[in-house]
Amino acid sequence: MNMTEIDRALRELRLSGMADTLSTRMMQAQACDQPFIETLGVMLQDELDQRRSRLMDRRFKRSDLDEKAALADMDWRFNPKLPRTSCFELHTLKFVGEGANALIVGKPGTGKSHVAKAVAYQAILQGYDVRYTEADAEFARYTLATSLERAKLMKGWLAADLLVLDDLFLARRIADVGAEVLQAIVHQRYKLRRSIMITSNRVVQDWGKYLGDATMATTILDRLMHRCTMLEFEGKSYRLKEAAARIIATQESS
Ligand SMILES: Nc1ncnc2c1ncn2[C@@H]1O[C@H](COP(=O)(O)OP(=O)(O)O)[C@@H](O)[C@H]1O
Ligand SMILES: [Mg+2]
Numbered sequence: 001m002n003m004t005e006i007d008r009a010l011r012e013l014r015l016s017g018m019a020d021t022l023s024t025r026m027m028q029a030q031a032c033d034q035p036f037i038e039t040l041g042v043m044l045q046d047e048l049d050q051r052r053s054r055l056m057d058r059r060f061k062r063s064d065l066d067e068k069a070a071l072a073d074m075d076w077r078f079n080p081k082l083p084r085t086s087c088f089e090l091h092t093l094k095f096v097g098e099g100a101n102a103l104i105v106g107k108p109g110t111g112k113s114h115v116a117k118a119v120a121y122q123a124i125l126q127g128y129d130v131r132y133t134e135a136d137a138e139f140a141r142y143t144l145a146t147s148l149e150r151a152k153l154m155k156g157w158l159a160a161d162l163l164v165l166d167d168l169f170l171a172r173r174i175a176d177v178g179a180e181v182l183q184a185i186v187h188q189r190y191k192l193r194r195s196i197m198i199t200s201n202r203v204v205q206d207w208g209k210y211l212g213d214a215t216m217a218t219t220i221l222d223r224l225m226h227r228c229t230m231l232e233f234e235g236k237s238y239r240l241k242e243a244a245a246r247i248i249a250t251q252e253s254s
Contacts, residue, residue, distance in 0.1 A: 165198045
């Protein structure tokens with residue numbers, strides 16, 4: 001076989017990771033007088049690397065996360081009261097392995113979503129199936145969906161190893177259907193021992209008000225809190241800091 005034929009054969013065998021680097025690895029083998037076994041080894045590694053990276057890409061896309069957030073980007077000096085240790089503890093993902101939950105409650109702009117997304121992305125890197133949702137929008141979508149679409153949405157929420165409900169009760173009240181869905185999700189995932197991570201600006205004491213049903217709030221919180229890490233984010237809004245910095249920058253440039 002010549003190079004073109006080898007390239008074609010590799011692609012036919014769906015070994016595009018090897019095919020993509022074939023010419024480089026050939027040159028390398030000649031230039032470095034590399035033994036055959038070593039060349040074969042690096043070529044197999046190229047294939048494995050590409051497969052892993054494509055798998056991550058697919059998992060990331062399927063998760064619906066809108067960014068690859070990192071805990072390393074948090075400036076812990078900005079809000080020194082944030083529960084830093086607990087954030088890193090979440091980031092170890094032990095809670096996902098145990099099917100426990102995480103609840104991040106606190107002031108707007110303090111980094112709740114950022115931390116949740118960073119933990120969710122880390123879970124993807126660790127091989128977990130993750131589903132990220134902006135809670136209110138997702139429940140609104142469910143409310144408007146046909147029964148077939150509803151079944152599909154629910155299946156997606158239940159199947160993932162980690163479900164993120166970001167910004168729950170952002171719009172204060174969620175519709176009755178939304179409240180029932182939240183209850184179903186929490187109950188089912190509790191039975192399946194699958195983790196939920198929730199962020200919210202609303203303290204849990206007020207959830208009854210936002211659900212429009214105090215009993216429902218109690219049963220939801222009961223399941224949710226049974227195995228749960230609670231994080232409270234106190235402090236100033238980083239969004240306001242960023243907005244202030246932008247205003248200063250425009251003033252200086254004019
Ligand atoms: N301590 C921090 N260090 C760096 N960036 C931060 C910090 N807190 C928040 N941010 C950034 O500020 C913005 C708002 O944070 P976000 O996580 O959406 O807040 P919340 O969900 O609590 O309302 C995001 O772009 C986030 O990355
Ligand atoms: Mg948020």
